[in-house]
Amino acid sequence: MTGTEVAPEGLRERKRRETRRRIADVGMQLFLTNGFDATTLDMIAAAADVSRRTFFSYFDSKDGVLETWETGLEDALRAAVSEQPPLPAPLAVTRQALARLATRYETDEALAIDRLMRSTDTLLARKKANYERQEQIIVDGLAERWPSPDRRHALRLVAMVGVGTLRLAIEAWSAEEHRGPLSDYLSEAFETVQSEMTP
Structure with missing residues (x-):
């Protein structure tokens, strides 16, 4: 073999x-x-x-059942970052990776799980912690492309902006009762971020 x-x-x-x-x-x-x-x-x-x-x-506890779903989402994000073609900037890689991930939030199961994760303070705190782990996954993926230690802080900032943009897009999409694909909301949110960053 x-x-x-x-x-x-x-x-x-x-x-x-x-x-x-x-x-x-x-x-x-x-x-x-x-x-x-x-x-x-x-x-x-x-x-x-x-x-x-x-x-x-x-499983060690019933929390492990939730971790199975969370791990699947994190694995998908890790793959989305690593499989992006060569792009000129970390934010472009992050944007394209999150756009690829967006469809995973659009299934009936994902929508039901999102409501579940918002149903108690404990689960909501867990949901926020999930976003922090997503940021770290993006940082790690970007660091493979831009390995200079001097860029690590900047890459973390890009990851935070990316995941924050995803969160705001999901909130807007939910507020409008999931009208249209999440990718449209995500694209609009990234355009807003980039316009605010440009003099």
Whole structure:
């Protein structure tokens, strides 16, 4: 097997992955139906047809179910940044990466999860922390293209501006009841940012 080949997934690994995915999907549906606080770990285990012990083989707590969805979004952002073609400036890379990510916010499931994350102060704080992690992912991706340590502070600023622009675009899109694609709101928000930065 060469260094570029990937070993085939064994039956045991595939079953573990499928079980983890099933528990996460069932748990998220219960969160969306009952609310996060009202959904217990035992309820998730029962609905996923696994024992409490099996649940703990995959997740430390019910928070881990949320982390599965969050990790998927973060992985998509990481890929969106790294796969951008050569562009002249960090803000251009950030803008294009976030535009690619925008479609992930437009599904019915994503909209329901967004409402869930705004439903309690605890989840809202978690949502804000997610944005901070997105900023770090962008910084890391930009630093691979512009590796000079002297630029690290500037790249962090670009990432903060980018994620802040995404947040404002999502808020405007939500306020208008998701009329039209989020990418249009994001594009308009970036145009506003760039016009304010130009003398």
